[in-house]
Amino acid sequence: AQSVTQLDSHVSVSEGTPVLLRCNYSSSYSPSLFWYVQHPNKGLQLLLKYTSAATLVKGINGFEAEFKKSETSFHLTKPSAHMSDAAEYFCVVSAPNNAGNMLTFGGGTRLMVKP
Amino acid sequence: DTEVTQTPKHLVMGMTNKKSLKCEQHMGHRAMYWYKQKAKKPPELMFVYSYEKLSINESVPSRFSPECPNSSLLNLHLHALQPEDSALYLCASSQVRQGAPLYFGPGTRLTVT
Numbered sequence: 111a112q113s114v115t116q117l118d119s120h121v122s123v124s125e126g127t128p129v130l131l132r133c134n135y136s137s138s139y140s141p142s143l144f145w146y147v148q149h150p151n152k153g154l155q156l157l158l159k160y161t162s163a164a165t166l167v168k169g170i171n172g173f174e175a176e177f178k179k180s181e182t183s184f185h186l187t188k189p190s191a192h193m194s195d196a197a198e199y200f201c202v203v204s205a206p207n208n209a210g211n212m213l214t215f216g217g218g219t220r221l222m223v224k225p
Numbered sequence: 226d227t228e229v230t231q232t233p234k235h236l237v238m239g240m241t242n243k244k245s246l247k248c249e250q251h252m253g254h255r256a257m258y259w260y261k262q263k264a265k266k267p268p269e270l271m272f273v274y275s276y277e278k279l280s281i282n283e284s285v286p287s288r289f290s291p292e293c294p295n296s297s298l299l300n301l302h303l304h305a306l307q308p309e310d311s312a313l314y315l316c317a318s319s320q321v322r323q324g325a326p327l328y329f330g331p332g333t334r335l336t337v338t
Contacts, residue, residue, distance in 0.1 A: 215267035
């Protein structure tokens, strides 16, 4: 069984300040973890993925995440927020399955960026 | 190319109509997915096709009927829907291997009147 908890449903930052979106997971397997971003009325875009290689993962648009097994966390960070980062962010854990990859989504974090 | 395309972008249908949603990918992925997303919620899995065969049906009502005509195409046939079926319908694809990410299309915004 697996689960994902995004610790904040809403995060508000000022443009140019750091972003931290928190995610904790639970998995019976060695997990694959992802962050996806969804802008209003759009599909989900893959930001980055962790699949048991380096624990610090770099993604698109300056985002990165660190896998910490001891804390079962996979927090998403960005040094400097941009207005275009305002969106919904989902932390996702994947379980292996012969039929495909079964994703478990966190509840989402809405990031607001103030000018 | 990591693009998944979906048509139409928007669809309004009555409860007695029959319509279809279409999805296409050319990444060579052999797993394809339908998700339903209600406002302010994460996506919910509906169906998974693996190697063009339906492998997972998450107890979806029979008024939703998926079809995978070939390895690049995925359809969702809709009939006798209810207003509560109004949602964003997302298609995704992936390789069939552990840890492979899913690539999502832009979605079809469905409104049932």
